[in-house]
Every structure is written in C-alpha cells, then in structure tokens.
Amino acid sequence: MADPVVEVTHLRKTYGDKVAVDDVSFTVQPGEIFGILGPNGAGKTTTVETLAGLRHADGGTVTVLGHDTQRDPAAVKDLLGVQLQEATLHDKITVGEVLHLFAGFYSRPADPGELLDLLDLTEHTDKQFGRLSGGQKQRLSIALALVGNPEVAILDELTTGLDPQARRSTWELVERVRATGVTILLVTHFMDEAERLCDRLVVIDAGRVVAEGTPAGLIDGLDDERTVVVRFGADDAGRARQRLDRLAAEHHDVVRVEELDGTPGEIAVSGTPRVLFAVVPALAEADLVPEDVRTVTRTLEDVFLAVTGRTYAPQEPEPELTTEGVRS
Amino acid sequence: MTTTTAAPARRRSSGWHGFGRLLTTETKVWMRDFASPFFGIVFPTIILLGVGFFIPGMRDPITDAPPDSVWFGLTPIATFLPTVLAMAVGTASLTVMPVTIATYREKGVLRRMSTTPMRPQGIVASHLIINMVTTLVGIALALVVAELAFGVPVPSQLGVVLLATALGLSSMFALGMLVAAVAPRPSSANAIAMSLYFPMLLLAGLWTPGPIMPDLLRDIGQFTPLGAAAQALTTGWFEAGFPTLQMVVMVVWTAVLLPLAIRLFRWS
Numbered sequence: 001m002a003d004p005v006v007e008v009t010h011l012r013k014t015y016g017d018k019v020a021v022d023d024v025s026f027t028v029q030p031g032e033i034f035g036i037l038g039p040n041g042a043g044k045t046t047t048v049e050t051l052a053g054l055r056h057a058d059g060g061t062v063t064v065l066g067h068d069t070q071r072d073p074a075a076v077k078d079l080l081g082v083q084l085q086e087a088t089l090h091d092k093i094t095v096g097e098v099l100h101l102f103a104g105f106y107s108r109p110a111d112p113g114e115l116l117d118l119l120d121l122t123e124h125t126d127k128q129f130g131r132l133s134g135g136q137k138q139r140l141s142i143a144l145a146l147v148g149n150p151e152v153a154i155l156d157e158l159t160t161g162l163d164p165q166a167r168r169s170t171w172e173l174v175e176r177v178r179a180t181g182v183t184i185l186l187v188t189h190f191m192d193e194a195e196r197l198c199d200r201l202v203v204i205d206a207g208r209v210v211a212e213g214t215p216a217g218l219i220d221g222l223d224d225e226r227t228v229v230v231r232f233g234a235d236d237a238g239r240a241r242q243r244l245d246r247l248a249a250e251h252h253d254v255v256r257v258e259e260l261d262g263t264p265g266e267i268a269v270s271g272t273p274r275v276l277f278a279v280v281p282a283l284a285e286a287d288l289v290p291e292d293v294r295t296v297t298r299t300l301e302d303v304f305l306a307v308t309g310r311t312y313a314p315q316e317p318e319p320e321l322t323t324e325g326v327r328s
Numbered sequence: 329m330t331t332t333t334a335a336p337a338r339r340r341s342s343g344w345h346g347f348g349r350l351l352t353t354e355t356k357v358w359m360r361d362f363a364s365p366f367f368g369i370v371f372p373t374i375i376l377l378g379v380g381f382f383i384p385g386m387r388d389p390i391t392d393a394p395p396d397s398v399w400f401g402l403t404p405i406a407t408f409l410p411t412v413l414a415m416a417v418g419t420a421s422l423t424v425m426p427v428t429i430a431t432y433r434e435k436g437v438l439r440r441m442s443t444t445p446m447r448p449q450g451i452v453a454s455h456l457i458i459n460m461v462t463t464l465v466g467i468a469l470a471l472v473v474a475e476l477a478f479g480v481p482v483p484s485q486l487g488v489v490l491l492a493t494a495l496g497l498s499s500m501f502a503l504g505m506l507v508a509a510v511a512p513r514p515s516s517a518n519a520i521a522m523s524l525y526f527p528m529l530l531l532a533g534l535w536t537p538g539p540i541m542p543d544l545l546r547d548i549g550q551f552t553p554l555g556a557a558a559q560a561l562t563t564g565w566f567e568a569g570f571p572t573l574q575m576v577v578m579v580v581w582t583a584v585l586l587p588l589a590i591r592l593f594r595w596s
Contacts, residue, residue: 052443074343074445082443087436092360093353101353104346105446148444 005183012059020046022207033184035194035201043207044187081150085157091130106148119143135166156187189314191300210307218303227270227296237265240288247282343447351454368420368462373470376412380405399539406480407538410561414532416466417496418554420459421504422521429508430517439596488564495578496557502585509593531555553581
C-alpha cells in the first residue's frame with residue numbers, strides 16, 4: 001500500500017470545557033474519496049480545519065503528504081485545497097477575477113479557464129459573486145479549492161442548501177475531480193452523499209470515530225438480519241398472514257413475522273439471510289401470489305443506529321464554537 | 329487539470345506570492361463600492377468648499393487679530409485647511425478601512441485566504457495601502473482646490489507639515505487597525521469608528537478651526553491623534569517653532585495602538 005496522503009492519529013481538540021474532538025484517527029490513501037460522516041456538531045469540521053493547519057490541536061498528530069500541519073502549516077498550503085463551510089466572498093468580485101486572483105497564490109496553479117469549464121461556470125465568468133445562485137457559489141467554492149492544482153482537496157458540506165438537482169450534479173463533479181487524480185476528503189452529514197461518493201469513510205459521533213470502512217462493508221457488517229416485505233390484496237392478506245405465522249412457528253430460528261403500520265396488506269418477514277428462501281416456497285405452496293415483493297435495503301443510517309444506539313438525526317443543534325485557537 | 333507545459337517544481341511559498349495581483353484586484357473591487365472612494369477622496373474637499381463658500385466671512389481677511397500676529401491678514405478658510413487635511417487623514421483610516429476588514433472577517437474571506445499560500449495579512453496590507461493612497465489623493469485634491477478656490481498661502485515650515493501628515497497617518501491608521509482588529513461585525517466596526525470619528529473631528533477643529541478653538545478643546549485635542557495632527561499642521565503652516573508635544577503624542581499613539589492591533593487581531 002502506498003504512503004497515506006493524510007494521517008490523523010488520536011486527534012483531540014477542546015474549546016474551554018467543550019470537547020469538540022475527543023479521539024479521532026484515520027488514514028486516507030492516494031486517489032480516494034474519503035468521507036467524514038456524522039451529525040452536525042460531531043467534530044467533523046474541527047477535525048478537517050485542524051488537519052488543514054487552521055486550528056491548534058490539543059493532542060495527537062495530523063500529517064498531510066508527510067508534513068506535520070500543526071508544526072508547519074505553511075508546508076502544505078500549496079498542495080492542499082480547502083473548501084470551507086460558509087466562507088463567502090466580496091459581493092462585487094467576479095467569478096473570473098477571484099479565480100485568477102487565487103491562481104496567483106500557488107506555484108503550479110490549474111488553468112482557470114479549464115476549471116471554469118469543468119465546473120460549468122464559463123458563462124458566468126463576468127458575473128459578480130453576489131449575483132450567483134447557491135449552486136453557482138458552491139461550484140465556485142469548489143473551483144477555488146482546486147485552482148492551486150492540489151494533491152488533496154478538503155470539501156466541507158458542499159451540498160448543504162442545494163436542491164436535489166444541484167446536489168446530483170455536484171456529486172458528478174466530485175467524481176470528475178477525483179478522476180483527475182486528486183485525493184478528496186469529503187465532510188458531510190448526508191448519509192446518502194457518503195454512501196454514493198465515498199470509497200471509505202469514518203463515522204464520527206461526539207468527537208469520536210464510531211465506525212470505519214467502506215460503505216458496503218459497514219452495511220454488510222451489521223447483524224445478518226434481512227427483511228422481506230410482501231404485499232397482498234385484501235382477499236389474500238389474512239390467509240397469507242396465517243401461512244407466514246405458521247412458517248415462523250416452524251422455523252423460529254430463521255423467520256420472524258412483523259406487522260407493518262404502513263400500507264394495508266403489507267407483511268414484513270425478517271430473519272437470517274436465508275429468509276427469502278423460506279418465504280418464497282411457503283407462499284408458492286399455498287398459491288399465494290403477492291402483488292409486490294421487496295427486500296429492505298440497509299443504509300448507513302442503520303450503521304449509525306447500530307454503533308451509537310441512536311436514530312441518526314443530522315440536524316442536532318450545532319453548539320456555538322468559539323473562534324479561540326484559530327490562527328492565520 | 330493537466331499541465332501541458334513543463335511544470336515548475338512545487339515550492340514553499342513566502343506567503344506573499346501573488347500580492348501584486350491581490351492589490352490590483354482588491355483595488356478594482358473596492359472602487360465598485362461608490363461610498364468608499366467618495367468619502368476617502370472627495371468628502372474633505374466638499375467640506376472645504378462648503379465652509380468656504382456658504383459660511384459668511386470665511387474669505388474675508390482677518391482684521392480683528394493684533395496686526396503683528398501670524399493670523400492678521402489671513403482668511404479664516406485658510407486657517408481651516410489643517411483641519412480639512414486632518415479630516416482627510418481620519419476618514420479613510422477610521423470610517424472605511426475597519427468596516428472593509430470586519431466585512432471580510434464576517435464573510436470568511438480572511439479565513440479562506442488562510443487556506444491558501446497567501447497569508448491573510450496580505451488582504452489587510454492591501455487595504456492599508458489602498459486607504460493610505462486614497463488619503464493622499466484626498467489631501468492632494470483638497471490642497472489643489474484650496475489653492476484654486478481660496479488662494480491659501482504656502483506652508484511656512486514644509487518639513488513640519490510633512491512630518492505632521494506622516495505621523496497623523498500612522499497614528500490614525502493604527503487606530504483604524506485596532507478597530508478592525510476587535511470589531512466582531514461590520515456594524516460594530518462602523519459604530520465604534522463613528523463614535524471616535526466625530527469627537528475627533530471636533531477636537532481637530534471642524535467647528536472651531538485654528539486660532540478660534542477654545543482653550544479647553546485645544547488642551548484635550550492635543551492629546552488625541554487627530555487633534556495633535558491638526559495642531560501640528562497649523563503650527564507648520566502658519567506659525568514658527570516645532571510642535572514637539574503634538575508630534576510626540578502621535579508617535580506614542582502609533583507605538584501603542586499598532587502593536588495592540590496586531591496582537592488583538594482576529595482572523596475569523
């Protein structure tokens with residue numbers, strides 16, 4: 001395995017009495033889209049801002065491309081692109097001006113024209129920042145993170161506040177950027193975003209890593225329970241329920257029948273991964289043909305529930321963070 | 329984002345690479361706001377013209393001073409010129425620059441800058457330069473207009489006038505930088521700046537210029553940066569002698585305020 005691009009070891013950061021990051025460790029490999037997922041206030045942003053050398057850590061080490069960003073933050077500024085949450089620009093600066101301006105700070109900048117093309121901003125080159133839509137501002141923000149031709153890009157909550165259409169195009173964009181060889185650290189509180197984009201991720205809750213792995217691996221690593229939901233018309237629903245209850249009684253090690261509150265006639269059958277094999281022959285034998293069959297998909301939300309014991313609520317109120325410890 | 333030409337090696341940035349472009353871009357964008365250039369450059373001259381043309385007697389030579397005093401035969405509007413210059417020094421430094429910097433802080437521009445190889449100090453430095461140049465242009469405009477409209481005399485001690493201007497600039501920009509350093513929001517920067525600006529204009533003689541300033545105001549004013557600047561300019565322009573106290577006051581203000589501003593400066 002190649003040297004990790006980012007290495008965070010036992011990172012700790014407090015603001016007065018409040019522990020923002022308790023103990024966070026992870027490594028990011030070259031070319032990955034690596035996710036930092038968790039509810040608001042979990043410590044995600046503090047983690048990446050410390051990683052970028054914008055905040056002082058209280059403990060642990062952070063390195064980017066082999067440089068300790070706590071000891072020497074200037075060493076990585078030319079190699080690391082950062083898209084900050086809620087950072088805006090002067091309302092009257094144009095897209096083209098700010099991109100050329102930022103390009104001038106780097107030793108080996110990307111071609112601003114190519115970048116405008118990549119981010120579908122070419123037609124807005126002369127538009128002032130204050131007149132851009134939310135999605136355009138977000139794309140410009142990504143462009144600014146990439147204009148230094150970075151080897152690593154940190155993208156913090158880049159689809160918050162975007163409509164579904166804009167979110168999907170932003171996701172495609174992140175994949176296009178990764179295809180150019182940039183390693184991406186994606187901070188998000190959206191489970192679907194992490195599942196869709198990330199090669200690997202850590203789930204952070206209350207300043208600690210509670211799960212780490214690939215999205216599929218984390219989901220597969222849950223308990224082995226599977227659920228099949230079958231729906232019957234009014235005529236068959238009662239008979240089907242009886243048949244499935246009998247099945248559960250015969251094979252209680254494999255099958256469990258649950259009522260569903262939702263649609264009338266829907267019956268959920270849970271059990272081991274073999275539950276589908278048990279349900280289908282039982283129904284076929286009694287000539288009960290369901291109107292609909294679906295298997296319930298597990299998501300990262302189930303992973304979060306399993307590791308924290310809480311239902312995932314991304315909008316937990318963000319504690320007011322002081323700006324103490326921010327450095328230039 | 330492939331680079332077709334031979335890529336220069338990555339280098340460790342000094343933190344100032346691209347400052348020239350930053351300064352020109354900031355200047356261009358800053359000029360799109362009508363108010364900032366207007367107040368910094370034109371406002372002192374408008375006050376000069378307004379006072380000169382609309383207050384009766386401002387252009388009539390002073391005859392009620394003793395005939396051997398330096399004021400005898402001067403026009404009141406001429407004695408108002410040091411106040412106008414002091415006002416030019418105080419306007420961009422105190423009313424324009426702190427609000428600009430507080431706005432950049434609130435919008436996260438300073439924080440975003442600190443993620444790039446450019447130091448966020450670069451943006452502060454560029455606005456220091458922009459507002460200093462604005463002030464100098466404002467002073468030049470006021471001088472030209474004063475000469476053309478009112479025929480004011482040349483300074484009796486040019487060196488004193490230049491030194492007083494330079495120290496006035498340094499002390500007022502140090503004060504403006506302190507306001508910029510601590511004001512959490514643009515609105516608070518504006519509130520702090522205005523509550524300093526108007527008393528300072530009073531002490532600099534906006535309502536009672538030069539020889540007609542009451543002793544109490546003069547005694548207080550000599551210990552403030554703008555009051556000391558106006559008094560030192562008045563001495564340099566019309567009188568003899570070196571305004572030592574006023575010069576020292578401005579040096580002390582600069583020496584105290586500037587390090588304090590640097591120490592207290594918040595980037596986000």
